Amino acid sequence: MFDDYPGLAASIWGWTAETGGHALRLILSGLFDRFPTLNIILGHMGEMLPFCLWRLDSRFKIYRPKVKLERMPVRYVRRHIYATTAGACQPEALACTIAALGAERVMFSVDYPLEDSLEAARFIEAAPISEPERELICWKKRGKGTATVSARAHFRRLQPA
Numbered sequence: 001m002f003d004d005y006p007g008l009a010a011s012i013w014g015w016t017a018e019t020g021g022h023a024l025r026l027i028l029s030g031l032f033d034r035f036p037t038l039n040i041i042l043g044h045m046g047e048m049l050p051f052c053l054w055r056l057d058s059r060f061k062i063y064r065p066k067v068k069l070e071r072m073p074v075r076y077v078r079r080h081i082y083a084t085t086a087g088a089c090q091p092e093a094l095a096c097t098i099a100a101l102g103a104e105r106v107m108f109s110v111d112y113p114l115e116d117s118l119e120a121a122r123f124i125e126a127a128p129i130s131e132p133e134r135e136l137i138c139w140k141k142r143g144k145g146t147a148t149v150s151a152r153a154h155f156r157r158l159q160p161a
Contacts, residue, residue: 011087011114020047024056027076030067039080043109045093046083050100053077077101085137087111089123103133 002009056073086109110117
């Protein structure tokens with residue numbers, strides 16, 4: 001499929017499609033039914049999954065899975081997946097990811113060395129979201145034993161003196 005388009009097989013499209021596909025295989029394998037407290041983190045605003053939630057459930061209804069799941073796929077996405085902002089500095093993508101997963105499941109991150117870290121910091125600081133959402137995404141404690149670093153504090157160190 002990508003033979004004549006090597007960039008598509010890599011970071012333009014392929015890595016995202018493969019990673020999102022792997023996450024779906026984890027869901028469809030019944031992994032989260034066997035390990036109900038397990039969570040995974042996906043980069044790039046959830047590797048496209050937040051953008052196609054309706055389709056996941058719609059197509060799952062006619063699919064004959066190998067493993068019987070306790071719930072529909074979207075419930076697993078919303079319950080077991082966190083998404084980072086890494087490599088996706090786009091307000092529309094952020095808005096969709098927040099709407100699909102909730103700000104408490106979105107984490108600020110950078111995609112260094114593939115993307116410009118300062119651009120990522122500027123993006124999240126200027127993103128058209130509420131301050132409570134920005135706090136949840138950038139630095140508020142996420143749960144037992146986890147926290148993210150403040151975007152402001154992290155990127156002050158990157159700015160030239």
